[in-house]
Amino acid sequence: MRYLVFVPLSVFMLVVFGGIVCCQRPAVVNIGAIFTFNSVIGRAAKVAIEAAVSDVNADPMILNGTELKLFMRDVKCNVFMGSIEAFQLIEKEVVAIIGPQSSSIAHMISEVANGLKVPLVSFAATDPTLSALQFPYFIRSTQSDSQQMAAMADLIDFYGWKEVIAIYVDDDYGRNGISALSNMLEKNMAKVSYKLPLPVQFNQHDITVLLNNSKPLGPRVYVVHVSPDPGLRIFTTAQKLQMMTNNYVWLATDWLSATLESFSKMNQTSLRILQGVVGLRQHTPDSIPKKAFLSRWSGMQQKGLVSAGLNTYGLYAYDTVWAVARSIDKFINEHNITFSASHELPDSKATRVQLEQLKVFDGGTFLLRKLLQTNFTGLSGQVQFNQDRNIVSRGYDVINIDKMEIHRVGYWFDGSGFSVLPPETLKGKNVSHSQLDWKLQNITWPGGKTETPRGWVIADNARPLRIGVPRRASFVGFVTEEHDSHKVQGYCIDIFLEALKLVPYDVPYKFELFGDGLSNPSYDGLVKMVANDVFDAAVGDIAIVTNRTKIVDFSQPYISTGLVIVAPINNHKASAWVFLKPFTVEMWCVTAASFVMIAVVIWILEHRVNDDFRGPPRRQIATMFLFSFSTLFKTNQEATVSSLGRFVMVVWLFLLMVITSSYTASLSSILTVQQLSTSVKGIESLITNDWPIGYQVGSFAYSYLSDSLRIQKSRLISLGSPEDYERALRQGPRNGGVAAIVDELPYVQLFLSNQTDFGIIGQPFTRSGWGFAFQRDSPLAVGMSTAILKLSENGMLQKLHEKWFCKEGCPEERRQHSEPHQLRLISFWGLYLLCGTITFTAFLVFLLRMVCQYVRYKQQQMHPHSPSSSSSFSTRYSKAVFNFFDFIDEKEEAIKKMFTQCDYPQVHGSSGR
Template structure:
């Protein structure tokens, strides 16, 4: 919109047309669409959307007439799952409903689907009762549907295939005599959009064929190409009619030169804000241009002419400086002025290791350690309950590393089944999300904005620099830089402030009265509104535009790592507490028997054996441990019952 666009042509898909239509409605710019056929794109919802072609409801009614003519009551719709496919199939369903037919099954596949997805879809629809298929897909994947259908034997007798105008566009665009393509679609019914024959059409087709023969065009012309040509003609015709009606097209990107009421601007006449009316008495005035228009006038010379009574007053961006106040009287400043440094910005060369710059070394190290630490914690929590975290030591080590670093891309294939494992993983995935987002934002800044740099960043660097300095001829900048700073000029912040005022001869009463008028304008806000409208700077770089390539350090993320680490420790404490409770139940009976059978000299060996048993216990599956505890409890009860039965007296 910065280039004063008057119309937008395209896009070639209905999905993008939906998005662009929202934008052009806000900007009040017409969108001429020659390929968006989704019936839901209506001018009632999008007033600035102009469809140059026909929407899909027309061809869907034609398909419904064919189906009704042959007496078919059910069809299967094969379509691409986007705005284009869904809108067309919805229109087909409405058209069939009016003819007492319906769509028995809607077989949708995602855009850019591979052959396996399409093959599975066709195998599924082949098992259904209906053998009438309506194919409404994109040209990119449409021929794959017919190719797979032919390999599955679905193109023979007993099947009916109806393709919308996408297939006609493919056939028209392809080079003639393509036997492979024609063999795929033998027996299919294809709809083609009708374009009336005319001299303009024959001329366009002839010129396009010449481009194809000379190699300047790679495809033949189809119906959508004709509609695109009409769209360009429509925009050109509108602009031509606009000019013929005497309207003016501006090629300036500044919207402020247009009148708010829509009237023509006569730039040859001078327009000014008549603040002289605020004076207590009438002051007739005549504006005389100063300078020849080819080079900047000398402001000191202008002020001198006022002092010499050659001019009654000087109006303009005249800076109020000391040497000028000695010879003329100035009004109250109507705006502040000053000197700023405008320096060129050079682009720095990118480094091969630029992807390492977003984080500091400590941040990289801590992040890598936490990836391994969280992976090890999840492995500990899942090892006893999840078969995906079991296996040989080598396999388990590979699992830890794979699971740790695959969480960086949320691509871990191992499922967590324990409550503690899921608790730790949820917190860690949140940390990874924050780290990934921060890394992406920082890297983008480094590779774009932060590649812009300048050696001159202020007054001191300008003084020490040997670069040539430019200044406006006739301004006081030259004297200030040479006499005050002992250089010849300066980025960013103003280093001196003065103001702009109107110059009058010494002791002129107009200077005091006009100063009062300027203060009145300042108090009621008119002066600020004029300043905001015409003097707002939008182009020059300043000190605020300097970039700072601050790298993300550990201090910015230590809170996240602290929360994640505490969560891991809490989960481990709960996990090992449960392990010890289970182990005490598991080994209580064996420990009693071992103490009764062994003497005091073998207690140390018993403790060593207990440690080995504990490690072996931790490595076992939790289900096996629970079953073993249950069996030992049953055996112990049986032993107690047997012992009590053996001590009872036998019957007489």
């Protein structure tokens, strides 16, 4: 019985004891760190790593009593030393290595880490070619340069520069970083025009030679991607060479911000040298732990424990230690830390190398998995790794040095571009990621100017762009050559020059004429010369068609066009109200007002002396207007008696004679034009019939009609000028002319601006536009397209159109505001003015006569036996004028009765009946 009880108890104790042994936490866990102690990054990283190890060991929540032991090795920026130190660290049975900071060393020891399965977590190796596929045990706890170069490319595109010069250190870090920048710029239709490498251990002489060699080059936008340099030697040399002026743009990657942050006290002289420089800085969100650590760092500086400032890489190094510690804590909860000899290593006796001391970390794969699952908030922000084993991007700050201070002018975040708000504030918000919404604060550039530099000058050895221009023989308003000065001008040239002003860099060019000037050149041939590198570009009335876009790049169209049909047309449709068309609305209104005016004036002049204009009010009104309108037909029965009335009628009848004859002529012309018609109804009727068709010499209309529409080439008649157009259309197809002309809309509009007997049949049956042709992948094509859009938005395109083609009013406006053959008021205003002046004068004479008769009548009533008054005539006349209106007021009732009964008293001396 005892035996039976003892066996299960023993088994139970064995299982428990075995589990305790299996999961027993070690007293010490070794980790290594490889970097260069005496460097900008290393000085901050060393203190940060030591502080992190101390904090981890002091925190009972991490490792639960297990001590984290750190072994650090100084590689002195040497790849060979880095390899040796890596082997020595692995001999210490470290479970993870923090570092290195150098991308070149990382390439080397990553192979060692792969072989011995020791995770390598780097806080400063930013080379984008350190890929997870090639180096599965390499983890990057800082942002890759692929992200930084995307931000730099967007910054270059944001300000519109298309070519840059890259200065970089000639190692894996420099070469691969600039290669990533070049790839990103290509997506934005820009490029790294010149790559200027520096030796790894470059000196002042190397920099001077390099910068002097870059002076003759055209681009003035420099991207500097080197290792952190406390002496800022590149910018110091650039200032001595007069290259920190407003003609230059200096952009720096995050090495500059790391250098400036490492200064324990900001060097004012250094900041003065950096005036106008724009750089990137890895973004780290503000937080309470970060502020506390910065305060702690300041305290260590005051005590003399730290000689350098804390830069971003120091924060990454601190978080890297915590990420490794958290992963080790999770690992040792599930696995034991064991090492074993590698069967893949060669025999040490054969190689005479002590490789037997190198052991493979058995739990390396599991620890790597725990590291990749890391997710916590550190001093630098959220610590989490993506599928490429890089830390999740936090974005970049854009900094600008101005007035010896570092200003943060905005932020860049992958996917959302530039913003003046930090990336963490945009999370969860519906924010537009369009480039149109990108914003940065004002930047001060070298030289102290806030205006964005053009970033380009004419290079000393640069060849100006050869721009082919068609030498037209007709329609010279589009492109023409001045015979006196041999300069090129025209509508298309003006648009090109205005657009060139908006391109954010200088473009040297020279125009070269194409064609003999006797006939219009072949535009297909001009475009082919651009594709064959005879010309760098072509400017003119060049239509954007499919076969041309296959060999060159076109700018944005600056005018919409398409093929249309021109033929003799019927401009007017039959209408029941055609009799109103001879006069404009203003003419009808003024004529009607004239009839009313004549009716009123004649009634006033004839009412007192002519019985035909007397009677009841209704009869007088009817007589008044019937008399006026009947003068149009000379059927009025009432005769004018007074001399003033007859004088007014003479002028009025003369006016009517001119108006009626003009109306008759205009109406006849309109009715005659309405009988004209054309048998051309559209492009289908031209295809199905055998009529000859005209086209402009050199236009793509010929190839379109013959190749696309399959019209016989014998039917196509070449025409060279607007005069040829008019002659061929008037002759018609039976007299050696053409039935219609097919040409592009702008030419047709210019032709019809002086023609009223021809018009456009139907709508354009092709859709295209005119643009400027450039060689394939030319960055100028994109720059000119943007400039043309700006010209359209600010109204300059319309102004140029009016300058060249609306000197006498645009054809569309003239057709819109008036009909052909209409008579307008401007043609008769003199005659109307003469008639109105004479009529008004007669009315004034009549009023004066009434005043005089009234004065004599009053005098006779006051002095019936006195033949005349002793006062002078002027005195009597003045009193009469002042008393006339008093008489009207006193005799208001009598006057009303007088006008109503039409029974006026006979005034002495009047000529009434």
